[in-house]
Amino acid sequence: MLPGTDAEERSAASGAPAASGKDGRRHCRRCLLRETDREGYFKNLYAYIDGLEEEIRAAEPVYRDRLDCCRQCDLLWDGMCRACGCFVELRAAVGTNRCPYGNW
Numbered sequence: 001m002l003p004g005t006d007a008e009e010r011s012a013a014s015g016a017p018a019a020s021g022k023d024g025r026r027h028c029r030r031c032l033l034r035e036t037d038r039e040g041y042f043k044n045l046y047a048y049i050d051g052l053e054e055e056i057r058a059a060e061p062v063y064r065d066r067l068d069c070c071r072q073c074d075l076l077w078d079g080m081c082r083a084c085g086c087f088v089e090l091r092a093a094v095g096t097n098r099c100p101y102g103n104w
């Protein structure tokens with residue numbers, strides 16, 4: 001999405017904040033997933049994970065183990081956990097989070 005296009009216009013109309021990504025493109029923070037471009041949404045998600053403070057973040061080996069566990073789980077669907085609705089890469093990145101089924 002380019003500056004001055006849908007996300008920015010929706011953001012301005014709703015009063016919702018829009019944020020600039022590393023690519024200079026603007027992403028509305030209050031759009032539904034269906035209203036966003038998928039690639040931009042996931043870039044935003046990874047930027048959020050990368051920006052987690054060290055004291056909040058799970059240690060890298062713990063994070064990898066958690067994601068390995070999710071990969072083996074029948075409830076993983078398209079990056080999301082069907083038990084809790086979270087994107088597992090985000091849920092697993094926070095040290096105090098737990099798997100809703102106690103798998104990690």
Ligand code: SF4
Pocket residue numbers: 069070073074075076080081082083084088098099100101102103104
């Ligand atoms: S968080 Fe737990 S229940 Fe959800 S996909 Fe991962 S292992 Fe499965």
